[in-house]
Amino acid sequence: MNQSQQWIDRNDQVIAKTYGRYPLVPVRGEGCKLWDADGKEYLDLLAGVAVNNLGHCPPRVVAAVQEQAATLLHCSNYYNIPQQIRLAELLCENSFADRVFFCNSGAEANEAAIKLARKYSTEKHGAGRSEVLTALASFHGRTYCGISATGQDKVKEGFAPLLPGFKHLPFGDIEALRAAVNVETCAILLEPIQGEGGVNLPPENYFKQVRQLCDEKGLLLILDEVQTGCGRTGTLFAYEQEGIEPDIMTLAKGLASGVPIGAMLAREELATHLGPGTHGSTFGGNPLATAAGVATLETLLQEGVLENCREMGNYLSSELEKLKQKYDFILNVRGRGLIIGVELSIEGGEMVKTAMSRGLLINCTIGKVLRFVPPLIINKQEINQAIETLDGIFSEVI
Numbered sequence: 530m531n532q533s534q535q536w537i538d539r540n541d542q543v544i545a546k547t548y549g550r551y552p553l554v555p556v557r558g559e560g561c562k563l564w565d566a567d568g569k570e571y572l573d574l575l576a577g578v579a580v581n582n583l584g585h586c587p588p589r590v591v592a593a594v595q596e597q598a599a600t601l602l603h604c605s606n607y608y609n610i611p612q613q614i615r616l617a618e619l620l621c622e623n624s625f626a627d628r629v630f631f632c633n634s635g636a637e638a639n640e641a642a643i644k645l646a647r648k649y650s651t652e653k654h655g656a657g658r659s660e661v662l663t664a665l666a667s668f669h670g671r672t673y674c675g676i677s678a679t680g681q682d683k684v685k686e687g688f689a690p691l692l693p694g695f696k697h698l699p700f701g702d703i704e705a706l707r708a709a710v711n712v713e714t715c716a717i718l719l720e721p722i723q724g725e726g727g728v729n730l731p732p733e734n735y736f737k738q739v740r741q742l743c744d745e746k747g748l749l750l751i752l753d754e755v756q757t758g759c760g761r762t763g764t765l766f767a768y769e770q771e772g773i774e775p776d777i778m779t780l781a782k783g784l785a786s787g788v789p790i791g792a793m794l795a796r797e798e799l800a801t802h803l804g805p806g807t808h809g810s811t812f813g814g815n816p817l818a819t820a821a822g823v824a825t826l827e828t829l830l831q832e833g834v835l836e837n838c839r840e841m842g843n844y845l846s847s848e849l850e851k852l853k854q855k856y857d858f859i860l861n862v863r864g865r866g867l868i869i870g871v872e873l874s875i876e877g878g879e880m881v882k883t884a885m886s887r888g889l890l891i892n893c894t895i896g897k898v899l900r901f902v903p904p905l906i907i908n909k910q911e912i913n914q915a916i917e918t919l920d921g922i923f924s925e926v927i
């Protein structure tokens with residue numbers, strides 16, 4: 530029996546069955562490449578679901594983690610943590626925000642955002658103004674707050690009662706949002722581009738209208754940039770391309786190249802409402818995670834990664850468009866930077882498995898949308914290789 534199969538069998542014995550796992554055991558990575566336990570090579574266009582934005586084991590991040598691990602792994606948030614301070618400075622210098630709260634995941638970042646929004650609303654307007662409007666087909670994480678905010682029934686089944694105070698409206702429909710606002714509305718929570726929901730882009734000017742609505746009604750605009758942030762769309766944050774600024778933003782996936790981290794960013798007048806003792810996290814922003822975050826952000830900002838993302842995003846999109854001309858089961862190619870969805874008229878799950886067997890890692894979300902979220906450092910030759918493999922798979926569809 531090969532090494533991979535042994536691990537898969539052992540996985541079946543002890544790991545909770547929360548994921549339908551593919552029979553793949555990655556043990557090593559470099560750039561856009563991964564190797565499994567038997568030495569087989571893969572081209573990785575999933576990147577840990579938009580986590581490995583700098584590719585696998587980016588040297589600058591690896592060096593920072595190695596050095597930090599040997600110096601100080603963890604200390605309490607009762608103290609001041611230089612790496613955490615540096616990462617917050619970088620985030621604030623390069624965004625709308627004035628303050629950052631660090632945690633360990635996207636769901637936790639969204640928890641912090643909702644807590645801040647309600648706390649602010651209570652202190653500013655009094656009790657009873659707590660409802661958060663979010664979008665259908667959205668995804669905000671797997672905690673109770675996360676699944677309550679998420680606009681997909683499949684993540685909620687069997688888990689009732691959920692957290693009250695969320696209302697879900699169609700993504701991209703400003704009139705539906707406007708009609709849902711009432712005296713109890715506190716905030717609007719949206720992804721700039723819906724990732725898990727099928728790479729759904731907003732209509733032009735939608736976010737300008739949402740910002741206007743929030744300003745008119747005194748609502749907070751919370752952007753969940755857990756997937757779209759950290760360079761994924763070709764700018765450091767996706768909101769920059771909408772010509773607006775949020776009041777609160779959440780980050781996680783790409784922020785520390787794979788070391789677990791989450792962050793909630795806010796403007797000063799909001800952030801002050803979470804005072805000492807109101808919120809916290811044991812691990813949040815610890816020296817190891819934030820050292821990885823600093824090295825990740827510095828690389829993103831200083832080494833032409835955003836530019837490469839825009840360029841390779843255009844190239845991958847145009848190559849996928851060519852496949853669309855060739856195969857009539859491809860309905861649509863859409864995306865921004867290097868978050869790209871290919872909507873099919875048929876199920877895509879089997880294609881993902883076939884691709885894997887041929888050394889290409891991709892993903893299919895909501896059944897019929899192939900999702901491409903490769904490392905932002907991908908090059909033309911790697912894209913050509915992926916397109917060739919996909920062309921072969923598509924040509925076998927009958």
Ligand SMILES: *Cc1c(COP(=O)(O)O)cnc(C)c1O
Binds near residue numbers: 635668754756757781
């Ligand atoms: C992945 C994701 C989350 C959840 O992040 P976790 O780190 O898994 O908790 C939340 N929101 C969006 C938009 C995501 O893509």
